Amino acid sequence: MKILLVEDSERLRLAIRTGLANAGYAVDAVPDGRSGLSYARKNPYDLIILDIMLPGLDGLSVLRSLRQDSVPTHVLLLTAKGSVDERVEGLRAGADDYLVKPFDFEELLARVEALVRRAFATKAPVLEFGDLRIETASRRVSVDGHEVALTQREYRLLNYLAHKPDVVVSRIEIEDHIYHEHALPSSNAVDSAVCSLRAKLKAHGYGNPIETVRGEGYLFAPEGR
């Protein structure tokens, strides 16, 4: 899952970006509204976390521009001002959620997860495919109750594919959603991650849930569906 963070405070940007990355998200972080708008238009994000009071172009203007351009990405507004009027204005401008600074990081994570689930039309925080169980809140993956130790990259890959079962997903799309902009993955990075993931799941007695669709990409077709 890939998130765009638009926040002018350098320290807050660092904390949120690090926290979200640790939670298994690929994060692009920019410090102002114009960059945020440009990034959001160019890249397919699963969620945008947008500060309202930004230098240059403010968050609400960015949001309105995105909605005018029909960018459907869910937007979580972040601001130091939390009056009812401001929240209503933000939600009416097209935001999907609102969080007032200072916030509890766990709450931010929970809201991010909820919005990501909504983006994939899923309501449950736990994805289950037979013996395979993915707990998105704790990033815990298990097969038949036994935890599978995954790297951040493998988890992101599994999480993304698990949100799009029975849909062929291209390598580029996978790259777009599991790597942040500065990651510069190698040409076979996705293939390598898929191999590694398959091996770990197989080692825990779970059959191959990721099929290769030649020339197109990968298809998540797990057991027990």
Added chain:
Amino acid sequence: MNSIRTRILVFTLLSSWALILVSALVWYRSAEGVLVSQFDEALAVGAGSLATLMTTTDHGVELEFADELTPEFRPGPEAAYFEAWTADGEVVERSKSLLDHDLPFQPGKLGVHEYWNLRLPDGRAGRACRVGVEVLPVEAENEDENPPRPTGVVATIVVAEGRGRLDRALAALWYSVLVVGTLVAFGNLVLFHVVLTRGLRPLTRLGHDVASLDPADLPERLDLEADRKELRPTVTGLNVLLGRVREAMEREKRTTSNIAHELMTPIAELRSLTEVALKWPDKTDYALEALRGAHDVAVHMNGLAETILTLARCQEGSLGGVEERVDAGAAVEAAVRRHEAAARRRDVRVDVEVEPGLAFVSDPALLDVVLSVLVANAVDHGPPGSPALLRARRAGDRVVFTFHNRVVDLERADLEHIAEPFWQKSASRTERRHTGLGLSLASEVATALRGSLEFALQADEFSATLSLPDRG
């Protein structure tokens, strides 16, 4: 008696009632005097009539009195009395009504009528008139053209009459005065109440409107009876005051909101930095980064607190007591030097023009604070590559420092708020070095130095003029 209306009503009523009482008494006394003098005149006429009937004969003084012509002197319930005496007190004649009583004798003064009240022989209250008369002998036939005036004798006549009629008239007069006075007094009470209520209605409405003002939603102005001449200054003053209160409240709201915003951001930074570090304690690189960030936030908030403290000290007037001779040029140079690095970084050229030898008496520490803030403002807010000009000159008994610099997005309307604590042109707090306290601090320090700080904007040129008195 806290009510103005009650006070006016009571004082007006008491005054009017006192006037009514005095007028009634004067009126009663005058009427009483008239009635009594009319009564006395009647007695005097009676005495005069009797005097004309008196003559002297060889037998002495006689009064040719005819009872049938003066029935009032006959005995009866409403009888009148008279008695006449010679000068030595010998009774000449008395009315039949006296029976065997006498009226009190005292020789009367010739031609002088004396009146007094007395108890009549029949027990009634009465009034008497005494007059001394000269009784002449009966004129004899005399053919002389100018006969000698006959010599008379002096006699005293007293006429008395019951004063029941007079007293009844006086009582009726007294009651009418009492009734009219009471009616007028009561009428005054009602009239004054109505007049005061109507007259004070604008004042009552003003009081009601002022009392019902909602501090949370003050109106633009009070639309009251400003056409009432007496209320015009009050309403005008209230509207001016209202305008200032609204302005102050708006400023306070903005300041509170700005303070909240100014504090929320560093708190949010601290909280997020530390929460992420605590959630993933094994990420030591991040933990170190978070610690550095937390330290920077603490330093920033420390500076913020110190500035707020200085601001508070300025506002409470506990600063600005020191008086020393200050070299204006050196003070400006020191302030410019402090911001040299920032000016270089932003490529802002700072030119200084100070009147040679300009020195004055002021508080050097506070002067340094205000000059430093103004130099920082010129350096930090001028667009990169733009010039800034600092001038210092003497103007009479004042020293004037002028700071000119270019600005990018400042508008004339912003000048109203520019010295408000925590005000910043940009709603975002990206420039963490700025807190929006600089110019408000400079403004308060200028006031503490008994000077003034004014801002102006001409096109894209911003100027701050600091005018300080030479306290020497």
